[in-house]
Amino acid sequence: MARTRLYLVRHGEHDPASGHAPGGGLSALGREQADRVGRRLRKLSFGSVHHSPLARAAETADIAGRHFPGTPRHSGDFVADRTPWPSAKTGYPQRWHGWLDGVPIDERDRDATALRAAVEHFGVLGDGDRDELLITHNFVIGWFVRHVLDAPDWRWLGLNQANGGITVVQWESGRPATLIAFNDTGHLDAEDA
Known part of the structure; x- marks a missing residue:
């Protein structure tokens, strides 16, 4: 049997003095x-x-x-910051349509094409056990969680990770993908979470 375990970590708090600029x-x-x-x-x-x-x-x-x-x-690029953006909002709850319309064009991952590729790239089994650390962004982690839970595409919305939070997902031979931990902040002080 082989196992792949991904430790998905949201980056630390962005410096507000930068105006949240990408750099x-x-x-x-x-x-x-x-x-x-x-x-x-x-x-x-x-x-x-x-x-x-x-x-x-x-x-x-x-x-x-x-x-x-x-x-x-x-x-x-597989773990770059992006927003899964549906070209057709069919299946997405109405309450999210306005927010999705406001996502800047350069941040849109149309029909989650890049995020689906990221899951295919990292969520594979090899000959033995493998642990990988992915330091990424909130929506990327939400997409991985949505995938392993086999939830509807829109369900990445509202799956929010704290800065420095750890989420663990796993693929194992003969078993469905599994969510091991979600947004674990036990290593952070309560006021840091």
């Missing part, structure tokens, strides 16, 4: 959250740390990665 890094709290993620997961043996190309995710990976010396880190 903005982490706040002091965000850097502390990133360090706590690394300390929480340091006993695990990851094949790789994959992170979004945006500065806040890359910085989170750099800080958390100090706790995984020798583990390769990769910036990649």
